[in-house]
Amino acid sequence: MILAPVFTFFESLIKPFKDYQAATPPTTVRGFFTHFLRQVWPVFAVLLVVGLLFTLTEVMVFQYIARVIDILTHADPAQLWALHGREFIIMLLVLGVLSPALLGLHSLILQQAITSNFPTLIRWQSHRHVVRQSLSFFSNDFAGRVASKVVDTASALRNTLVTLCDTFLYVIVYFTSAIVLFFAADPRLILPVIIWMALYVLMCLRFVPKLSKASEEGSEARSSLVGRVVDSYTNIQTVKLFANTHREDDYVREALDFNGKKWQAQQRLITTLDIGVAVLNASLLISTGILAVWLWRDGAISVGAIALVGALTQRLLNMSGWVMFQVTSLFENIGTVQNGMETISHPHTVIDAAQAADLVVTRGEIRFEDVQFGYGDSGRPALNGINLTIAPGEKIGLVGPSGAGKSTLVNLFLRLYDLTGGRILIDGQDIATVTQETLRSHIGMVTQDTSLLHRSIRDNIGYARPGASDAEIMEAAARAHAASFIPALVDSKGRAGLEAHVGERGVKLSGGQRQRVAIARVLLKNAPMLVLDEATSALDSEVEAAIQDSLIDLMEGKTVIAIAHRLSTIARMDRLVVMDGGRIVEVGTHSELTAAGGLYARLWARQTGGFIAEDVAVKSLELSEHD
Incomplete structure (x- = not known):
């Protein structure tokens, strides 16, 4: 393709994935726009200059029409080319060469450089900021709503800047040209235009703030609607199992109705504005036409001037509707940006310390020193004065009733939240002073409710170690007893084995299959510290028994923290830590x-039904010790 090199050049003007200084985007509209615009401002500056030149060539059309009419009205046909040929050639070059060239250049800058790459840059940087938010950030919002804001805000920001450039150019050039050209024909012609412009501005000042507010409210309503719809689809199994399809209909219909009413309110403002503009335009057309004819009758202006006034006035009227549409679109986009800023510009709450070092694990000792933590502003501490030392290679089980703080302690160890007080040390290093990435890279975790990435089996297991070979991935799968079912997997697009995709959150696999893939992932990671949150709870007894050997291998030589409920987990722990x-x-x-007769003994008796199960537990413990 002959234009391919040209397209490639302009597409390279904005590099969406370039290196940049990561920072929280500003929370003000101006600051948010500037944050992204300053990275690409030279491209927008060139767009403005080229757009200005092209718009001027458009205005020249009206002046040329008037000039040609006047020449043809008075010139001798025999002398036409001799007297005016050079002038005609200039007109042809401006209209036939310069104008198309400027239009093409403007389109290349707008379409190839800005339209695709600029939103990609915004989305990339916004995503990188949002994905590093704390766990509580995502717990307090719909995932679909967050994703919608990251995607939609970029398009709205781009559209706002492009609209500002186009509208600014057309308004300045056309309105200024109208005043200048009308004044040159006869100063009295500018009176209707000035009055019309004043009324037009007043109308904008009256309706634009209302449109801005309506657009912001509409954007919020749309985001909420998307969040509800995605929530229903994500939890479709729960919806069907509880036969609540009609309830979900009502849930989504409520959001649709609210969104529709916000949209209707916005459209009412737009229609009122359209009617007002139509009345103003009719008044300008009639008043300018009458005045021009009256001035021509008195010999004050020429026929060419009348043609200029008529054509330029009609252009102003057509453009006024376009400008009003652009202004409406502008504030709708600004409303979308304002709505998205609330999510994208949210500061990180769990951040690496300045000059944070990489965690170095030499032994695997873990110490909790007077750990304090509370969620939000509830005032009630979730953890209060936790002191615990776990020796290198020791395996402890966390036991206690629901709400005792077991999961919270694990989440703090992973630094998914920051402590309220105290500290956690790994081999003497405070986890608050090391990078989060290196901290979590040294910890393997298998949770009770495993959700996989909507990617291939290879991607899910290999997520633990980027660059791992298929042989290494299959070895980990074999150790987790997942190799038996992986070759038989086939997804809806015919991808099989390691290439098969598992669906959103792994829904195409059974609970036991998901858990085995998750265990294979942790086996491949081979981190020195391990967290198990009922790692075999989703497995049937036969598969669980088969995996126990793999878990023993997995725990070998590692410091282990296990949230323990089941006999198979408890029996293999060096110590049990009971929380309440x-x-x-x-x-x-x-x-x-159990001999002490405290809380653990009561929990154990309640879970197992008494001393028979306890005897089994003791025998299992003895057997594991002999092993």
């Missing part, structure tokens, strides 16, 4: 704690 009400209330082995 955000505190550690008991510490010891299974035998010691």
Whole structure:
């Protein structure tokens, strides 16, 4: 394609994935726009200059029409080319060469450089900021709503800047040209235009703020609607299992109705504005026409001047509707940007310390020193004065009733939240002073409710170690007893085995298959510290028994923290840490704690039904010790 090199050049003017200084985007509209615009401002500056020149060539058309009419009205046909040929050639070059060239250049800058690459730059940087938010950030919003804002805000920001450039140029050039050209024909011709412009501006000042508010409210309503729809689709199994399809209909219909009413309010403003502009335009057309004819009758202006006034007035009227549409679109986009800023510009709450070092794990000792933590402004601490030392290679089980603080303690160890007080150390290094990436790279975790990425089996297992070979991935799968079902997997697009995609959150796999893939992922990671949150709870007894050997291998030589409920997990722990009400209330082995008759003994008896199960647990513990 002959234009391919040209397209490539202009497409390279904005590099969306270039290196940049990561920072939280400003929370003001001007600051937010400037944050992204300053990275590409030379391209927009050239767009403005080229657009200005092209718009001037458009205005020249009206002046040329008037000039040609006057020449043809008075010139001798025999002398036409001799007297005016050079002038005609200039007109032809401006209209036939310069104007198309400027239009083509303007289109290349706008379409190839800005339209695609600029939103990609905004989305990339916005995503990189949002994905590093704390766990609580995502817990407080719909995932679909957050994603919608990241995507839509970029388009709205680009559209706002492009609209500002185009509208600014056309308004300045056309309105100024109208005043100049009308004044040159006869100063009295500018009176209707000035009055019309004043009324037009007053109308804008009256309606634009209302449109801005309506657009922002409409954008928020649309984001909420998307969030509700995505929430229903994401949890479709729950919707169907509880036979709540009609309830979901009502849930989404409420959001649709609210969104529709916000849209209707916005459209009412637009229609009122359109009617007002139509009345103003009719008044300008009639008053200018009458005045021009009256001036021509008195010999004050020529026929060419009448043609100029008529054509330029009609252009102003057509443009006034376009400008009003652009202004409406402008503030709708600004409303979308304002709405998106609330999410995108949210500052990170869990951040690396200045000059944070990489975590170095030499032994794997973990110490919790007077750890305090509370969620939000509830005032009630979730953890209160946790002191615990876990020796290198030791395996402890966290036990306690729901709400005791077990998951919270694990989340703090992973630094998904920051402590309220105290500190957590790994081999003497405070986790608050090391980078989050290196901290979590040294910790493997298998959760009770495993959700996989909507990607291939290879991607899901290999996520633990980028660059791992298929042989290494399959070895980990075999150790997790997942190799037996992986070759038989086929997705809807015919991809099989390691290439098969697992669906959103892994819905195409059974619970046991998902858990085995998750265990394979942690086996491949081979981190020195391990967190298990009921890692085998989704497996049937036969598969669980088969995986126990893999878990023993996985735990070998590692410091392990396991949230423990089941016999198979508890029996293999060196110590059990019993929590209640955000505190550690008991510490010891299974035998010691059951003999003590405290909270653990009561929980154990309630779970197993008494001493028979307890005897089984003790025998299992003895067998594991002999092993």
